[in-house]
Amino acid sequence: MGSELTDLTPYHAKYFAHELTKRCPSDSIEKLASALVDAQVDLNPHQIEAALFAFRSPLSKGALLADEVGLGKTIEAGLVLSQKWAERKRRILVITPSNLRKQWHQELLEKFFLPCSILETKPYNDTVRQGHVRPFECDDIIICSYQFARTKAAEISLIRWDLVVIDEAHRLRNVYKPTNVIANTIKHALKDAPKLLLTATPLQNSLLELYGLVSVVDDRIFGDLKSFKEQFANLHNQATFETLKARLQPLCKRTLRRQVLPYVRYTKRLPMMQPFTPAENEDRLYHLVSDYLRRDNLQALPSSQRSLMTLVLRKLLASSSFAIAGALDSMSSRLRERLRLADGPNPLEEALEEDFETLDELAEEWDEEEAASKVLTEADRKAIQQEIDDLESFRKLAVSITHNAKGQALLTALRTAFGKAEQLGAAQKAIIFTESRRTQEYLLRVLADSPWKDHIVLFNGSNNDPRSKEIYQDWLQRHQGTDRITGSRSADLRSAIVDYFKEQGQIMIATEAGSEGINLQFCSLVVNYDLPWNPQRIEQRIGRCHRYGQKHDVVVVNFLNQNNEADQHVFRLLSEKFLLFEGVFGASDEVLGAIESGVDFEKRINDIYQRCRTPQEIKTSFDQLQSELGTQIDEAMTRARQLLFEHFDDEVREKLRVSDESSRLYLNRYERILMQLTRFELRDHADFLSDTSFRLHACPFKGEIPLGLYELPRRTREAHLYRLAHPLAEHVLEQAKNRQLDPAELTFEYGKHDGKVSVVEPLIGKSGVLTLSLFTVEALDQAEDYLISTGMTDSGEVLDEEAVRRLFSLPATVAQPESSVVEPPTLSKRTEERQDTIRRHISQRNAEFFEIEADKLDAWADDLKVGLEREIKEFDRQIKEARKAAVAALTLEEKLAGQKQIKAIESERGKRRRALFDAQDEIDRRRGQLISEIEGKLQQKVGSQQLFSVRWQVR
Numbered sequence: 001m002g003s004e005l006t007d008l009t010p011y012h013a014k015y016f017a018h019e020l021t022k023r024c025p026s027d028s029i030e031k032l033a034s035a036l037v038d039a040q041v042d043l044n045p046h047q048i049e050a051a052l053f054a055f056r057s058p059l060s061k062g063a064l065l066a067d068e069v070g071l072g073k074t075i076e077a078g079l080v081l082s083q084k085w086a087e088r089k090r091r092i093l094v095i096t097p098s099n100l101r102k103q104w105h106q107e108l109l110e111k112f113f114l115p116c117s118i119l120e121t122k123p124y125n126d127t128v129r130q131g132h133v134r135p136f137e138c139d140d141i142i143i144c145s146y147q148f149a150r151t152k153a154a155e156i157s158l159i160r161w162d163l164v165v166i167d168e169a170h171r172l173r174n175v176y177k178p179t180n181v182i183a184n185t186i187k188h189a190l191k192d193a194p195k196l197l198l199t200a201t202p203l204q205n206s207l208l209e210l211y212g213l214v215s216v217v218d219d220r221i222f223g224d225l226k227s228f229k230e231q232f233a234n235l236h237n238q239a240t241f242e243t244l245k246a247r248l249q250p251l252c253k254r255t256l257r258r259q260v261l262p263y264v265r266y267t268k269r270l271p272m273m274q275p276f277t278p279a280e281n282e283d284r285l286y287h288l289v290s291d292y293l294r295r296d297n298l299q300a301l302p303s304s305q306r307s308l309m310t311l312v313l314r315k316l317l318a319s320s321s322f323a324i325a326g327a328l329d330s331m332s333s334r335l336r337e338r339l340r341l342a343d344g345p346n347p348l349e350e351a352l353e354e355d356f357e358t359l360d361e362l363a364e365e366w367d368e369e370e371a372a373s374k375v376l377t378e379a380d381r382k383a384i385q386q387e388i389d390d391l392e393s394f395r396k397l398a399v400s401i402t403h404n405a406k407g408q409a410l411l412t413a414l415r416t417a418f419g420k421a422e423q424l425g426a427a428q429k430a431i432i433f434t435e436s437r438r439t440q441e442y443l444l445r446v447l448a449d450s451p452w453k454d455h456i457v458l459f460n461g462s463n464n465d466p467r468s469k470e471i472y473q474d475w476l477q478r479h480q481g482t483d484r485i486t487g488s489r490s491a492d493l494r495s496a497i498v499d500y501f502k503e504q505g506q507i508m509i510a511t512e513a514g515s516e517g518i519n520l521q522f523c524s525l526v527v528n529y530d531l532p533w534n535p536q537r538i539e540q541r542i543g544r545c546h547r548y549g550q551k552h553d554v555v556v557v558n559f560l561n562q563n564n565e566a567d568q569h570v571f572r573l574l575s576e577k578f579l580l581f582e583g584v585f586g587a588s589d590e591v592l593g594a595i596e597s598g599v600d601f602e603k604r605i606n607d608i609y610q611r612c613r614t615p616q617e618i619k620t621s622f623d624q625l626q627s628e629l630g631t632q633i634d635e636a637m638t639r640a641r642q643l644l645f646e647h648f649d650d651e652v653r654e655k656l657r658v659s660d661e662s663s664r665l666y667l668n669r670y671e672r673i674l675m676q677l678t679r680f681e682l683r684d685h686a687d688f689l690s691d692t693s694f695r696l697h698a699c700p701f702k703g704e705i706p707l708g709l710y711e712l713p714r715r716t717r718e719a720h721l722y723r724l725a726h727p728l729a730e731h732v733l734e735q736a737k738n739r740q741l742d743p744a745e746l747t748f749e750y751g752k753h754d755g756k757v758s759v760v761e762p763l764i765g766k767s768g769v770l771t772l773s774l775f776t777v778e779a780l781d782q783a784e785d786y787l788i789s790t791g792m793t794d795s796g797e798v799l800d801e802e803a804v805r806r807l808f809s810l811p812a813t814v815a816q817p818e819s820s821v822v823e824p825p826t827l828s829k830r831t832e833e834r835q836d837t838i839r840r841h842i843s844q845r846n847a848e849f850f851e852i853e854a855d856k857l858d859a860w861a862d863d864l865k866v867g868l869e870r871e872i873k874e875f876d877r878q879i880k881e882a883r884k885a886a887v888a889a890l891t892l893e894e895k896l897a898g899q900k901q902i903k904a905i906e907s908e909r910g911k912r913r914r915a916l917f918d919a920q921d922e923i924d925r926r927r928g929q930l931i932s933e934i935e936g937k938l939q940q941k942v943g944s945q946q947l948f949s950v951r952w953q954v955r
Contacts, residue, residue, distance in 0.1 A: 007811025008680040015808050016677040017736035022785035026055045033666040035082035038723040040713045041111045044263045045660035046255045047072050051079035053253040054196055057849045058780040061218040062195035066202040066254040073198040077165050078112045089162035096167040098145035116141040150182045153189035161193040169197035172216050173209035176225055187216050223863020245644055250852050268553040271581035276409035277562045285397050289317050299384045300331040311606045312356050315435050319530045323436035325398035332391040335384050355437045357461040357513035406559055407446045413557050417525050426552035430525035431508045433541050440509050455506035459497050461513040472496045481708040483720040521549035527557040533602045535578045556581045565615045569622040681732045701731040743821035745951040748810040759803045767953035768793040770804055775835050778941040786838050790830045817951045861923045875909035
């Protein structure tokens with residue numbers, strides 16, 4: 001390989017630079033090559049297939065990626081976003097549940113190097129105050145929550161988005177119901193934007209949800225809701241079923257976990273339950289605070305957030321006596337402040353958020369109405385003082401409790417779980433999740449005398465403790481001068497903590513906010529010290545460890561209060577109905593999708609804790625909740641989803657095999673020629689250590705390009721990651737592409753090349769002329785570049801394109817040609833023929849895209865006409881009924897009245913008929929207009945540029 005890299009010429013460099021930056025067809029794996037080269041992820045073929053599907057037709061308004069849970073839909077979307085970014089289409093929005101915002105931010109930043117920002121109320125308002133009135137218009141990819149998108153829908157609708165990604169898109173599936181305000185608001189705001197929807201559950205309870213979800217992507221797939229119901233109500237009819245499947249095919253893509261087993265290894269989840277029995281004073285505290293939270297009128301909790309605050313306090317109460325003691329102290333302090341200020345607000349949320357870190361995002365999704373503060377009466381003052389006294393007595397009891405039974409049970413659970421991990425051959429590492437910062441500090445004290453005391457690390461929303469700061473400073477020093485340091489303190493601190501846990505730590509104690517978006521495949525022991533009620537949050541927690549790359553079965557530890565009836569019912573529901581803690585795949589799509597929003601599910605459970613006091617009341621309410629879940633998980637819908645979205649395993653596996661081989665081929669070639677090109681362009685400024693790394697000791701380009709060690713992605717990450725989008729690579733590519741090259745003679749040295757090149761061997765000892773030109777075709781609002789290489793021998797033998805391409809895999813030397821380089825007419829003709837072939841191929845391919853779009857518009861127009869014709873049929877039925885009634889009438893007056901009614905209906909029917917013809921004409925006009933727009937986009941614009949022409953010989 002050495003000589004191949006060193007003996008490049010400026011002609012090689014120009015060829016390689018254009019090869020690396022050419023724009024490729026939308027349905028080609030090569031289109032993704034630049035994203036593949038740049039991505040810091042081990043890509044699987046199903047992810048490449050999904051990304052290609054989303055690109056396939058330039059006429060499409062978007063796609064629905066519906067892979068099963070755990071197959072990496074975020075990675076699939078990341079590939080699509082990377083490609084859009086590379087094409088300089090940078091108005092991009094990601095809408096996601098609020099608890100996944102940080103995860104998206106981290107994945108896009110660390111795995112795809114895409115600049116992105118989370119937009120929420122505070123940064124939005126700060127940006128506006130700084131004079132930028134449209135914060136959604138910025139240079140980054142914008143990530144925001146559903147709630148925030150709904151609030152800012154008017155502003156979002158004003159922007160011409162290049163792409164909008166909607167994660168957990170099943171939240172929009174009831175958009176067909178006018179009462180679903182969030183879904184309808186978001187759909188309307190994004191009606192003209194190209195969209196990529198991600199959901200593991202595209203169809204849950206009703207075909208109407210499918211209608212709703214598809215209409216979010218493209219409201220011209222189906223007509224109106226009535227015609228959809230009428231056509232597709234009966235899927236037992238094979239023809240109806242096939243029609244629906246055909247309508248969905250260009251839009252929806254689903255891959256199953258069992259279909260990717262050759263590429264992805266899955267381990268199991270092994271559940272472990274640790275019971276504990278609280279001491280008498282712990283039980284007394286629980287019941288006192290629980291009864292207090294049930295009071296009809298509470299001064300400490302703002303009425304606008306009563307149910308949210310109750311939930312948070314119940315979670316803190318279940319977490320530890322230390323967590324609830326802090327909350328009680330905050331509540332009584334706020335009430336004293338309220339008495340002092342007389343009629344001021346009750347800012348409890350801010351106080352609780354210091355401990356319960358996810359309160360902010362939970363509040364955003366809780367969606368309670370704000371209530372205005374009121375002037376305090378004397379009765380209010382007395383009630384507040386009484387409540388302060390009660391809260392103080394609860395707090396004193398909480399502070400008197402120095403040990404929690406659950407804390408002691410943790411030591412037992414860890415000993416057992418570590419033993420289990422040892423049997424499985426896994427590392428002695430555990431992540432412990434709690435919902436409270438105070439409980440996190442308590443657990444650190446509990447573990448202070450344990451065998452693991454010297455290898456504990458905390459992970460939370462701020463990590464301001466001395467140990468975390470020390471770990472961070474060590475990490476910064478170790479990675480100085482590498483791309484590991486992003487410059488964002490929060491991102492780098494997270495990386496430092498995770499690296500410490502991986503390399504030295506044994507136990508990580510993490511809060512909910514701290515745990516979002518981190519990947520811990522090296523750890524296979526998950527301890528839910530506090531168990532959230534939101535199944536999606538639990539799945540997210542376990543998914544930190546039980547994910548692609550995990551080599552061992554994952555042990556999941558949960559704690560169960562033996563004295564608490566409601567806790568036991570919640571655990572059973574999460575374990576047996578949601579299947580969260582055991583099996584190969586964890587929570588099933590069916591169940592997680594059925595609940596639609598984990599926050600709504602939390603509200604239901606919170607309501608049971610609030611309402612029910614006796615074991616029988618608790619049991620009845622949980623039975624009712626379980627029964628409702630059961631009806632939501634409809635077997636008929638599961639079957640319908642399989643038939644509509646899933647393809648035969650063999651068919652899918654064959655496509656994945658081809659995709660895997662092609663993508664690896666392109667990836668290897670692109671990485672190889674990028675490094676060859678870089679070695680040539682930086683030959684006087686860098687030392688090349690291997691085929692994948694080099695050390696830059698001087699930079700020939702302007703701008704802030706750091707010196708030091710560089711290496712290709714997916715290597716050690718102890719260096720700057722060298723990729724196509726890196727500023728250094730961009731300069732290298734531009735320098736090579738823009739270099740003016742005079743005609744020359746290239747001598748290709750076959751003898752210096754390692755390996756055999758069959759198509760070149762017959763050319764040894766021969767010479768001739770070759771040319772390289774760049775041919776560009778623009779159609780359907782996108783451009784495609786083709787490198788056309790032609791060559792011939794001096795004896796008139798024409799070389800095929802592959803032979804010319806492979807010549808440039810050989811080292812060569814450059815000399816002045818003995819005579820001028822004249823392109824023979826044969827080569828000019830070959831170039832023109834190749835251009836014609838390319839244009840014809842593009843035309844044929846785009847004609848297929850046009851056909852799909854035309855069929856879609858025909859079906860949409862037919863749907864609308866069916867709806868209009870249905871109204872006429874309804875009038876015919878009414879006239880028939882009225883005539884029957886008139887015949888049966890006994891009196892003349894009744895008969896006359898009947899005839900009047902018939903005439904009125906006939907008159908209305910006549911109007912509707914005329915309206916029908918007008919409407920059908922209007923539908924046809926709209927269809928024709930849309931077709932004309934598409935036809936206009938099909939027109940090709942072409943351009944050609946000769947890059948160089950040389951004489952050649954092979955020896």
